[in-house]
Amino acid sequence: MNIHVSAFRWVPQFAQGYVRDLRVRWALEEAGLPYEATLIDPAIQATTAYREWQPFGQVPAYRDDAVEIFESGAIVLHLAMRSEALAPADEAGRARVTTWVIAALNSVEPHVQNLVQLDVFHAGEAWTKERRPQAEAILCKRLTALSAWLGEREFLEDRFTxxxxxxxxVLRELADTGLLERYANLGAYVRRCTDRPAFARALEAQLQPFRENAPVA
Incomplete structure (x- = not known):
């Protein structure tokens, strides 16, 4: 089967290791599925041909011999339904995996992104002094609930999915905020998951073209 995933040819340093094709690369590595990265740049993003693959011009977009889809969550779920490395074979187990993927994207990520946007893209702006404590408080409610669920579990369910x-x-985007240090089990959880060899392979695959295509100073 031929799998193609779109990814950026290069991004600024602060975004390297965080672009969302990494989610799909990691899933493919866990599943043991070979793939080819289709590297794009702003000129390609704007083309009609790419917008037919990814209507918003973002990454990742995915295609194999049977399907063509976009959005990292949809792609990861597609792969999970095909690989027991990413989801149990039984219907109930798969339903739980779907639930946690959607929870990460809907219940946690919007609040993480609110905080990251303030810290990265609006750092130093006067209005953030009042807004940031509010955003952090809302996020911490979600982190507290997630921490309570995880407890002493190794993973969200009885195995990695x-x-x-x-x-x-989603959680690793908080690395520079200090928030994960407040929730010891969440910090340990992120380290445990990112210590997996498949994550290391996926991360290196994303970073390699960034090094190769870095602008010449």
């Missing part, structure tokens, strides 16, 4: 993959990818 695509739900853990997606939740980890």
């Amino acid at each position: 695509a739900g853990d993959l997606m939740m980890t990818m």
